[in-house]
Amino acid sequence: MPKIRVLPKHIADLIAAGEVVERPASVIKELMENSIDAGATSLTVEIKRGGVTYMRVTDNGCGIAREDIANAFKSHATSKVESEEDLLSIGTLGFRGEALASIAAVSKVEILTCPPDEDIGTIYKIEGSEEKLIDDAGCPKGTTIIVRDIFFNTPARMKFLKKDVTEGNSVAAVVDRLAMSHPEISIRFIRDDKQVLVTKGDGKLSGAVYSVFGKDFTNTLVETEYELDGIKVSGLLALPVAARANRAMQFFFLNGRLVKSVTVQAALEQAYKNSIMVGRFPACVLNIETPLEFVDVNVHPSKTEVRFENEKRVFDAVYYAVKSALEEKDRPNKIDLTRMNLQKEQQPFAKESSKKYEQTSMPELPKRNENFWATTLPETKFDKSLLPGDKVATQLPDEGEKLEPPKEYKRSDGIKLHRPAEPDASLLPGEKVSVQQTDEGNAPDFRVIGEAFDTYILVECEGKILLIDKHAAHERMLFEKLKSEAEPVKSQVLLTPQTVTLSKEEYSAVLSNAEVLKDAGFDIGDFGAGTVVVREVPVMLIDDDITALVEEMAGYLLDSKAPVPEKLDWIYHNTACRAAIKGGDKTTRYELDDFVGKLLSNPQIRYCPHGRPVLIEMSRTDLEKQFGRIV
Ligand code: ADP
Ligand code: MG
Secondary structure: OOEEOOOOOOHOOOOOOOOOOOOHHHHHHHHHHHHOOOOOEEEEEEEEHHOOOOOEEOOOOOOHHHHHHHHHHOOOEEEEOOOOOOHHHHOOOOOOOOOOOOOHOOOOOEOOEEEEEEOOOOEEEEEOOOOEEEEEEOOEEEEEEEEEEOOOOHHHHOOOOOHHHHHHHHHHHHHHHHHHHHHOOEEEEOOOOEEEEOOOOOOOOOHHHHHHHHHHHHOOOOEEEEEOOOOEEEEEEEHHOEEEOOOEEEEEEEEEEEEEEEHHHHHHHHHHHOOOOOOOHHHHHHHHOOOOOOOOOOOOOOOOOEEOOOHHHHHHHHHHHHHHHHHHHHOOHHHHHHHHHHHHHHHHHHHHHHHHHHHHHOOOOOOOOOOHHHHOOOHHHHHHHHHHHHHHHHOOOOOOOOOOOOOOOEEOOEEEOOOOOOOHHHHOOOOOHHHHHHHHHHOEEEEEEEEEEEEEEEEEEEOOEEEEHHHHHHHHHHHHHHHHHHOOOOEEEEEEEEEEOOOHHHHHHHHHHHHHHHOOOOEEEEEEOOOOEEEEEEHHHHHHHHHHHHHOOOOOOHHHHHHHHHHHHHHHHHHHHHHHHOOOOOOOEEEEHHHHHHOOOOOOOOOOOOEEEEEEEEEEEHHHHHHOOOO
């Protein structure tokens, strides 16, 4: 148990100082970091009402000697730094000696602590920086700190606190990160009397990530372990197929400390380049270990910003760690391996290995037998009507029945379309646009000439040639439709509700915007522990990738400070963009005619929701000038 000293002024002045207590989450972060620095192997965090009324952190670390307790609560009192040189190689999470002092200044703190070699522990109480009690206490080895009524004496700051549930989710995000950065510590998190997280503390990162984010996320991860020039990079990377709509699931830990680093992020994303779509981001939990003197953490009070002595070296280490893991792991080769084994089995000279294979790998596989297929599917009992294709024949209409084109038909990408005779029910090009409805009859005379690059529709209309960007036009039409629909937007219940796991901040952002989402046609609720459940989506998105959609909206809602109407607009844009027909999609002549008719009867629709033009035109005169027919 190291001695706590108040730092001399000249050292204290070298430390990036500033506020550490902004909200309950910042208190929990500092207290947990202290427990980790104290060598704890087991740590319990408990909060009530988002931490606003009650926070407790209990550890089994080195404890604090009675004579040092009062010092620990003084500004610039620390056991972690002694000299200026120490600041050049910081190996602990804390070093500023400010946290306990600032926490005690704005709340009611109680500490129970007992170093391992003492029989009797100490209780110490301090409220608003005023010492209230110091006495003997029977308590387990280690330290418990209880913080009550944060900002009880600074009502101005109290006002800045968000709803309890939001504050609680921020605390959860802090606990998640510390649990993942220290899988060697068993961490338990209790929220309003319910245990919401527990990690084993067996040192396995994947186990800790599993506890924090669950099965779905963990299943997408592959391991990496790499070393370059003394920089070790290890951790878990999501396969490119599991790329996300934002960076909320990128976690970088540098020497056990959560950091933000543009260099590391750039290296990660560079390594994924070409394997994921533009606008999608990799997820990861990456640990980077460097010599301590290689990093300067004394840059910012929050200690999450760091400076590297050599950014390029870090970039290279991360880049190669990610690239090599992806090259090795991102191959669908498991099935092929089984096949190879099967082939070996059939080779007479591979007896040894085939025997092993038979015994261990797939004992339940039936023996290959000349008559196997014949006996399983006896020719005589085979029911031909089950063959695909035969269905059509059996469903042919009776003679005399009027043959009509089907009322509903499916586009090649699976989206159902209706004949325009039923304009109301259709969502895609056949739909009726209800914005400032002009009569369909109002469409000027036009003739669809055709389509270029499956993207631009060529139309002759009133002495002009029109070029219509079909995606932009359709997006705008859907956007107007969504905006004009009575709120909430028409939505459809999913057959099976879908769960989506998010970072705690995104989770919080989605849940606190549940009303806005409801108005936009989404029914998204809480599924607990960072997971949301999607029950309803706007009808036009029923066939969309729900996970990607929710991640995308969560990312936006997390970053956006916009007022509700603006948020709604963004969600409408996003919905319209996703549901709209894409450039390059095949469209039938029939659909084109119908679509252009709808578009031209709505003179308002001239720009897509992003402001790009929907339509450009060239008059006959322009054309004739170009050809030199007229001057
Ligand atoms: P810092 O962590 O920057 O040193 P703090 O104000 O957070 O400053 O803590 C002051 C000192 O109190 C620490 O240096 C440490 O010696 C002691 N301390 C705080 N929390 C604990 C704990 N849970 N177990 C043991 N010692 C602790
Ligand atoms: Mg500290």
